[in-house]
Amino acid sequence: MDPMAERPELGPRKSAVLRAVVEAYVRSGEPVGSETIAEHAGLGVSSATIRNELAALEELGYLSHPHTSAGRIPTDAGYRHYVDSLPAGGRLREAQRRAIAGYFAEVMVDLEEVLKGSVQLLSRMTQYAGLAVPPNASDEPLVRLELIDMGPTVLILAIGQHGRVDKRVIDRPEHLDAKILADAEVRLQGLRGLTYVEAQARLLQLAAEASRDQHDLLLNVAELLRTSTQGERASHVVMGGVSNLADEAQQMRRETLRRLFETLEREQEMLHVLQDVSSTQGDLAVTIGGEHPSTGAWETSIITAPFKTGETTIGTIGVMGPTRMDYLSAMASVRAVAKRLSELATELDQ
Amino acid sequence: MDPMAERPELGPRKSAVLRAVVEAYVRSGEPVGSETIAEHAGLGVSSATIRNELAALEELGYLSHPHTSAGRIPTDAGYRHYVDSLPAGGRLREAQRRAIAGYFAEVMVDLEEVLKGSVQLLSRMTQYAGLAVPPNASDEPLVRLELIDMGPTVLILAIGQHGRVDKRVIDRPEHLDAKILADAEVRLQGLRGLTYVEAQARLLQLAAEASRDQHDLLLNVAELLRTSTQGERASHVVMGGVSNLADEAQQMRRETLRRLFETLEREQEMLHVLQDVSSTQGDLAVTIGGEHPSTGAWETSIITAPFKTGETTIGTIGVMGPTRMDYLSAMASVRAVAKRLSELATELDQ
DNA sequence: GTTAGCACTCGACCGGGCCGAGTGCTACGT
DNA sequence: ACGTAGCACTCGGCCCGGTCGAGTGCTAAC
Numbered sequence: 001m002d003p004m005a006e007r008p009e010l011g012p013r014k015s016a017v018l019r020a021v022v023e024a025y026v027r028s029g030e031p032v033g034s035e036t037i038a039e040h041a042g043l044g045v046s047s048a049t050i051r052n053e054l055a056a057l058e059e060l061g062y063l064s065h066p067h068t069s070a071g072r073i074p075t076d077a078g079y080r081h082y083v084d085s086l087p088a089g090g091r092l093r094e095a096q097r098r099a100i101a102g103y104f105a106e107v108m109v110d111l112e113e114v115l116k117g118s119v120q121l122l123s124r125m126t127q128y129a130g131l132a133v134p135p136n137a138s139d140e141p142l143v144r145l146e147l148i149d150m151g152p153t154v155l156i157l158a159i160g161q162h163g164r165v166d167k168r169v170i171d172r173p174e175h176l177d178a179k180i181l182a183d184a185e186v187r188l189q190g191l192r193g194l195t196y197v198e199a200q201a202r203l204l205q206l207a208a209e210a211s212r213d214q215h216d217l218l219l220n221v222a223e224l225l226r227t228s229t230q231g232e233r234a235s236h237v238v239m240g241g242v243s244n245l246a247d248e249a250q251q252m253r254r255e256t257l258r259r260l261f262e263t264l265e266r267e268q269e270m271l272h273v274l275q276d277v278s279s280t281q282g283d284l285a286v287t288i289g290g291e292h293p294s295t296g297a298w299e300t301s302i303i304t305a306p307f308k309t310g311e312t313t314i315g316t317i318g319v320m321g322p323t324r325m326d327y328l329s330a331m332a333s334v335r336a337v338a339k340r341l342s343e344l345a346t347e348l349d350q
Numbered sequence: 351m352d353p354m355a356e357r358p359e360l361g362p363r364k365s366a367v368l369r370a371v372v373e374a375y376v377r378s379g380e381p382v383g384s385e386t387i388a389e390h391a392g393l394g395v396s397s398a399t400i401r402n403e404l405a406a407l408e409e410l411g412y413l414s415h416p417h418t419s420a421g422r423i424p425t426d427a428g429y430r431h432y433v434d435s436l437p438a439g440g441r442l443r444e445a446q447r448r449a450i451a452g453y454f455a456e457v458m459v460d461l462e463e464v465l466k467g468s469v470q471l472l473s474r475m476t477q478y479a480g481l482a483v484p485p486n487a488s489d490e491p492l493v494r495l496e497l498i499d500m501g502p503t504v505l506i507l508a509i510g511q512h513g514r515v516d517k518r519v520i521d522r523p524e525h526l527d528a529k530i531l532a533d534a535e536v537r538l539q540g541l542r543g544l545t546y547v548e549a550q551a552r553l554l555q556l557a558a559e560a561s562r563d564q565h566d567l568l569l570n571v572a573e574l575l576r577t578s579t580q581g582e583r584a585s586h587v588v589m590g591g592v593s594n595l596a597d598e599a600q601q602m603r604r605e606t607l608r609r610l611f612e613t614l615e616r617e618q619e620m621l622h623v624l625q626d627v628s629s630t631q632g633d634l635a636v637t638i639g640g641e642h643p644s645t646g647a648w649e650t651s652i653i654t655a656p657f658k659t660g661e662t663t664i665g666t667i668g669v670m671g672p673t674r675m676d677y678l679s680a681m682a683s684v685r686a687v688a689k690r691l692s693e694l695a696t697e698l699d700q
Numbered sequence: 701g702t703t704a705g706c707a708c709t710c711g712a713c714c715g716g717g718c719c720g721a722g723t724g725c726t727a728c729g730t
Numbered sequence: 731a732c733g734t735a736g737c738a739c740t741c742g743g744c745c746c747g748g749t750c751g752a753g754t755g756c757t758a759a760c
Contacts, residue, residue, distance in 0.1 A: 033753050048703055051754065069710045069753050109503055109519040143500060148509060150493060152698075153459055155513055159498060163505055163519040169459040243611035246596075246604075254596075261593035348502075383722050398734055401723065419722050419741045703760075713750080719743085729734075 010060075015085055016043060017053045018062055022074050022082040026326055031071030076289040076323065079301070083286050083327050090332030096125050097336070104340045110163055111135070114344065115238045118317060118337055123241020125333045128321030129264075131302070132238040133274055135314040135345075137164055137196045138229045145188040145199070145221060147181055154217075156224050160196070162348060168224040173216055180213045187214070188221065200225040237270045245300075245320070252299055252322070260298040269294075278304040278316045283338070284331055289323040301325050305338035309349040317341060360410075365435055366393060367403045368412055372424050372432040376676055381421030426639040426673060429651070433636050433677050440682030446475050447686070454690045460513055461485070464694065465588045468667060468687055473591020475683045478671030479614075481652070482588040483624055485664040485695075487514055487546045488579045495538040495549070495571060497531055504567075506574050510546070512698060518574040523566055530563045537564075538571065550575040587620045595650075595670070602649055602672070610648040619644075628654040628666045633688070634681055639673040651675050655688035659699040667691060 010018065020041035024032040034054060038047035054072055057063045062078035074082065092100075103121050107114050112134055119130030140160040148155040150169075154176070158166045187206055191199045203222035207215050227233050242264055246257065263269050273294045277287040285304045290296035304318030318334050360368065370391035374382040384404055388397035404422055407413045412428035424432065442450075453471050457464050462484055469480030490510040498505040500519075504526070508516045537556055541549045553572035557565050577583050592614055596607065613619050623644045627637040635654045640646035654668030668684050 031753095035753075046703055047753095048705090048755095049701085052702090055755075065754090067710055068755090069708085069751090071753065109521065110517075144498060148493060150511065150513065153513065155509065155515075157507075157509075157515065159505065159507075161500065163500065163503065163517070165505075165507065165515055165517050167460075167513070167515050169513040171459065241615070243608060243615050246608045246611050258593060258596045261596050265591070265593050381722090385722075396734055397722095398724095398736090399732085402733085405724075415723090417741055418724090419720085419739085421722065701760105703758100705757090705759100707754105707756090709752105709754080711750105711752095714748085716746085718745085721740105721742095723738105723740080725736100725738090727734100727736090730732085 010057075010062075010081065013043065013045075014053055014057060015081075016041065017050060018057055018074070018078060019082055019085065021054075021057075021063060021072055022078060025073055026324055029324065031066055031073050033071035036071070076291060076296075079288045079323060079327070080291070083288065083331075086328055086331070090328045090335075092332050092336055093329075096329075096333060099125060100333075100336055100340060104344065107344065109348065111345065111348065112238075114341070115315075115317070116240065118341060119238050119240035122317070122319050122333060122337055123244055126319050126321065126326075126330045127241075127244050127247075128319045128325065128330065129242045129245050130238075130240040130317075130319055131270070131274060131304070132317040133235070133271065133278075133315050134238060135162075136229060136235060137166070139195050139197070140164060141193055141195050142191060142199050145191055147185055147188070147217065147221075149176075149178075149181060156221055158196070158221075158224055158228060166224060166228040168220065168227070170220050173213070175213055176217075180217070184214050184217050187218070196225050196229045200229070232268060235271055236267050237274060239264065239270075245322075256297070256299060260300070263294070263298070274302070274304065274316060274318075277302050278306065278318070284335055285318075286327065286331065295320075299323055301327075303327070303330050303334050305334050307338045307341040307345055309342070309345045314345060315341075360407075360431065363393065363395075364403055364407060365431075366391065367400060368407055368424070368428060369432055369435065371404075371407075371413060371422055372428060375423055376674055379674065381416055381423050383421035386421070424674075426641060426646075429638045429673060429677070430641070433638065433681075436678055436681070440678045440685075442682050442686055443679075446679075446683060449475060450683075450686055450690060454694065457694065459698065461695065461698065462588075464691070465665070465667070466590065468691060469588050469590035472667070472669050472683060472687055473594055476669050476671065476676075476680045477591075477594050477597070478669045478675065478680065479592045479595050480588075480590040480667075480669055481620070481624060481654070482667040483585070483621065483628075483665050484588060485512075486579060486585060487516070489545050489547070490514060491543055491545050492541060492549050493543075495541055497535055497538070497567065497571075499526075499528075499531060506571055508546070508571075508574055508578065516574060516578040518570065518577070520570050523563070525563055526567075530567070534564050534567050537568070546575050546579045550579070582618065585621055586617050587624060589614065589620075595672075606647070606649060610650070613644070613648070624652070624654065624666060624668075627652050628656065628668070634685055635668075636677065636681065645670075649673055651677075653677070653680050653684050655684050657688045657691040657695055659692070659695045664695060665691075 017037060020037045021032050024036055034047040034050040038050050054063060058065060062075060062081055063072040064075050065072060103117060115132045115134050119132050122130035137160055140162055142158060143161055144159040146157040152172055153169050154172050156168045191202060194202060200222050203218050207218040210218055277292055278285045283305055287295055288301045289299060295302055299322060300320055301323045302318060302320045304316050306313040307315050307317055317338050319330055367387060370387045371382050374386060384397040384400040388400050404413060408415065412425060412431055413422040414425050415422060453467060465482045465484050469482050472480035487510055490512055492508060493511055494509040496507040502522055503519050504522050506518045541552060544552060550572050553568050557568035560568055627642055628635045633655055637645055638651045639649060645652055649672060650670055651673050652668060652670045654666050656663040657665050657667055667688050669680055
């Protein structure tokens, strides 16, 4: 059956059976049979009845069969139905709650550092890989722009409201002297308070009007602001606990694993995937296996949540694990960490 | 035989046979038999003679036997002898030479960026993982120390001679006002030209003499300089092409692979390994498998070379691959890249 | 609609036989 | 003393067939 096809509502018992299959399979990693469910799921029916339900669920595309005499494993659609039927508020275990509280209690003020710590926290809590996309600088107001003469080179510094520091080293222009530098710095002072994007636009104007000597200098400053807000170096992905994937992926083929690790090294590609995957409304986005071509190829699922200052989403954090994942607890972890991050970011923003 | 034992010089033919075994095994990955060597190594003797030599080499601990009727594979000691007998000047293939020249022709001025690019270059050239340890800030002179009032927080900036920028965000001290800040900045100006370590020591003195209000501020600056020159955040490892290892490690056990990837995520541990491994005199350091406990556990070898400004070593760059590695070409690549890096660093230093 | 019963399917596992690579030894030649 | 030819021997890899057991799917009865 087409994995993307619309599927009818399931009756309550079918749902329960599907849920039991998913949970048993996530725990054991073995295809699960009718007997197991009849015994442990507490539905009060015999294995024969379960078998009928299983056959129906398979017909509907929620389950599949490695071979005739094996148990069932969930398809991506099966996981999807399971996830959608999950209660919104998954519970954290006490230890996890404490780990989060402990981490955020002694957190420093630099958001980039906090994110590194957060993805590691998430990866330890879930045993999957942690991922985060830090805020983009575009709308951060500039508090300073500086030109620093370093002899053979000139260092350009941009400092943002929230502690962000971007730099660019350029070769010293030939005719540069103290006066030109001072003049340029005066112009740059006028840009304080503008955001990175606004300042960049303004700089292009200024450069057009400026004298030859300053022209290049100002363009270089604009270029710094540009590369800080867009393109390769501006946006990156923070990752942690990636080795957990090598662990969990026991039944993955080697080839799949290699491709996964290869892509994890290409930040820009990961960034795109994360952007696709987290473009949802609610507080949690779950992408399961083949629902996204990339994650499908790696046989993984991604759970993300946005973090915000006030109402504005400024970044994304989440985990990535095998499709055979403990969604309930992973979702609870991601939600909790994102919530704390939002509180922290909102506080920092004031 | 004890793998660390001293071994006698080998006769020229034994050396040739060992060399043939290593090279055939590196190419094919299969244990190599006497027949293969007799045919391809051009020694002009029969396979029976080769067998005698092989038995002798095994007795000496240079080769081993997966089982009776299999060919030989080199031990770590075998690789070691092979590497030591290698001509010092391995040749680069023309394509590799061009890749290096091309990269360094369009390189930017920021050393950290250059290193990122260099390890990727190395990993592409060798198909192994690239590693580098960037220079430590300790002996870099400071060109600026700044305190920037950002409302609820204060940003401390340290800018080094070579374009290094370190920052630290602290909560705004309660009684801070413009005057205190200005006073502190005046004191900081006096530190220009000192190195990170010198400035740090001086700051501790200044803090002791300073007024209450400035005391904490100056201590925080000292703390920034401290964390920038030592400890967790100061020194890190630049890595690239790590996924190549998942590739090459075909015959590695899964468990080994997982442990390897786990450690690769722990920068400080990698840093120690690299420091151990590269503490040699000459221009190239090669550590093979069990010669270092860590690399032994991962069944890998590491080749490193220092890069320098003038005569002073400022950092290390190299590759890491399976013990079954093409040492000759990897060594040539590392040597060549380190040489270019040294030239670049020396140039930047003026 | 549910259940019990049962034949059937298919992978996992085991043991045996065969094959072939490659050794190690011995006896011979130079 | 060293190199070589010959040959028995070893051992992993592979294929085959048989057995086992989990789990299905169907049917007939409740």
